[in-house]
Amino acid sequence: MADDGQFSRTLLLAVDAWRYGTRDDLQQRDLQRALGTAVRESALRSDLDPARWQRQDAGDGMFTPITDGSAEPKVIGSFVRELDEWLGRYNHDLQPQARLRLRVAVHQGVAIPAALGHAGAAPVHVCRLRDARVVRELLEVFSEANLVLAVSEEIFEGSVRPRHTSLSVKDFTRVEVAEQAKEFFATAWVHVPGVAGERVGAQLDAFAVSLSFAGTAVPPPRFFEQAVCRSFDAVGASVPEGAEASGEVLSFPVPAGLSGTVLTGTWIEHLRKNTDAQFPGIRLAAGIARAPDPAVACAEATRLAGSDAAGRLLTASTRSRLVIVVSEEVYEAVVSRGGRFVFPASYRHHEAGTGCWFRVPGHSIPPDPGPPQDQPATGAGSPSATATTYGDHSTAIGHGTFTAPFIMGDVHQHGSDR
Incomplete structure (x- = not known):
């Protein structure tokens, strides 16, 4: 086994940038630089030491075990808050499509050092939470948000519910993550800074x-x-x-x-x-x-x-x-x-x-369904007509043109002098 399979149960952080692939080469370079700065400065402001993190970068995101035993409440509370504020300042004068917005996930478990980074079910789990459809959709739906945080049930029950973090239970909304193609099913808790939990919950109703x-x-x-x-x-x-x-x-x-x-x-x-x-x-x-x-x-x-x-x-x-x-x-x-x-x-x-x-697909605006079946279709201001159709002609009547078939008959507009 590569790297002797060292056992380490630790906090796991995964971050990914919004719409990275839609940007050109120079924009991607600038975004990577901004992402690294955002994480580093937010960690330092939260009394965390990012220099000790074993970061595994992937262009538009990062994964890292955090071995500091006291880091969990800080990551979920002050780090997320500082990260949201940093992004707010960075995005202030940018066009919407140029903003740096993030999906952030936190989990805990065993991460074994491996040839290309880390191996184990827990690293996979935290990255699946970060990339879950529901997390992506929340970032799209709440366009004003700078980030969406998803924490695993273990993190929520171990840190948030016992009130070890500055974020409280009411700041989170429970979601069921079901990624059929990846055979991944899990319970998670999501938080969108700046968006009331009731609004997030309403978006996630059944x-x-x-x-x-x-x-x-x-x-x-x-x-x-x-x-x-x-x-x-x-x-x-x-x-x-x-x-x-x-x-x-x-x-x-x-x-x-x-x-x-x-x-x-x-x-x-x-x-x-x-x-x-x-x-x-x-x-x-x-x-x-x-x-x-x-x-x-x-x-x-x-x-x-x-x-x-x-x-x-x-x-x-x-x-x-x-x-x-x-x-x-x-x-x-x-x-x-x-x-x-x-x-x-x-x-x-x-x-x-x-x-x-x-x-109604095929209509830019749906046709009028008309009055209910127990209501008459005519009345004041409604047209009634008797007509016979002949041939394949077009003729002008008043200000309009009637195209085939040609209409002969009497048309009456109630409430009008026409």
Whole structure:
């Protein structure tokens, strides 16, 4: 075994920079210099000795065991606070895309010196926490934040809960990290400096999806496996558990660790493509809701997907066989912030009895679903008409042009002198 496998249980720190790969060569050089300075100066201000750290650098990040037995409370408290303040000063006059923003993770365990740095389950664990999807998404969602801190359950229970650190329990939010592709599953606790824990918790509430199938009594056979599960697999998430079918509605909680931004953006896009490819002709409404209780989120998602307005939108849309319906909470906390395949301007607010937002892929703005089925379509200021169509012509009437077919008949605009 290389380096005689020295046993050392120690504190482990992993840091990585935001969007490093999108920068050019000179920007990457400057960012590496700034990252090293930020960590070193923040450590010194926290009464830590970075000269003794066995740093393992990787361009856009670093990993290091910290052998100082008294370092743990300082790293989680004053070091993170000093690092956040240093980044705030550094980023003050920079364009948003040029800022130095960090993902920071802390764990403890055995790190064995090896030929290329360190080996062991604990170094892998801390780097998996740092790179977890939920940590990345929090840094994207809270664009004002300079860093996101993730600590392992061992660190939280050993240092934070017993009040050995200047950060308290209320400063952290519990998350379940599930990285299916890497076979990594863990509980962690996250902290976003400058962002209230309630806001972080709201972003991490349980999501649920309900799919309502138009014109069919039950979901098509194998739809869950071939469309839903494949869509979650495409975004690196585990298969949803607890899916339930009731009539034409299929509901399921979203796997822990999948952010609302990925769910309403990339996942929905994969669902649309898989449905078109595997089940041509299927028309469905997808309701997306969130709540602290997964059962409550499922019930709300079912209400949204089965709403009368969603059904009328499916009928009104000629360019898409999918309608997406999100609750007010999902729109405000997730959609309004935008993201990959998440376009706030493409949603339409519908207040009448639903309190939700609609999007129809293929429409820049969803068509008007029209009045509920028990309300008349005409009234004061609404047009009524009798018409007969002939031929393939275009003709001008008033200030507008009507394209084929040619219209003959009487058009009346109530409440107007035209």
